[in-house]
Amino acid sequence: MKNISIFLFVFTLCMIDNVYGGNLLKGEKTTLYFRNGLSYKKWLKVHCKSGNDDMGVHYLKPGGIDYTFSVHDNVFGGTLIWCTLSKGPDYKVSSRFDAYKQNNDKAHGKSYNYLAKDDGIYHSNLVEFKLHKKFDWK
Numbered sequence: 001m002k003n004i005s006i007f008l009f010v011f012t013l014c015m016i017d018n019v020y021g022g023n024l025l026k027g028e029k030t031t032l033y034f035r036n037g038l039s040y041k042k043w044l045k046v047h048c049k050s051g052n053d054d055m056g057v058h059y060l061k062p063g064g065i066d067y068t069f070s071v072h073d074n075v076f077g078g079t080l081i082w083c084t085l086s087k088g089p090d091y092k093v094s095s096r097f098d099a100y101k102q103n104n105d106k107a108h109g110k111s112y113n114y115l116a117k118d119d120g121i122y123h124s125n126l127v128e129f130k131l132h133k134k135f136d137w138k
Contacts, residue, residue: 027073
């Protein structure tokens with residue numbers, strides 16, 4: 001009887017996943033956007049990581065396409081994405097920061113937007129859409 005109960009439980013989880021297209025272990029989805037707003041045709045280097053994943057190095061040309069990726073919150077909490085944005089000759093001027101830290105108590109509209117400018121990195125989301133300077137170059 002115990003084996004049948006376990007089988008039915010696992011079967012139900014599989015059916016929910018197939019019918020609703022979701023994973024019970026994945027939380028809310030958040031998308032991060034990075035845009036190069038640097039002047040004088042400067043390129044921007046973006047490198048983001050989490051505890052489990054390395055999103056790789058991406059180079060954004062001036063006025064080019066944004067770099068975008070999405071993450072799912074961990075249902076147990078603790079999702080953290082940190083990024084290093086670099087500019088200048090040989091990309092020696094940079095800023096490393098937590099680009100997304102899961103906070104179930106604070107709404108963010110499922111979007112984090114970053115704009116790299118000459119004087120720093122600006123941030124907004126869909127709840128507080130106005131860009132605010134958040135990080136300086138080092």
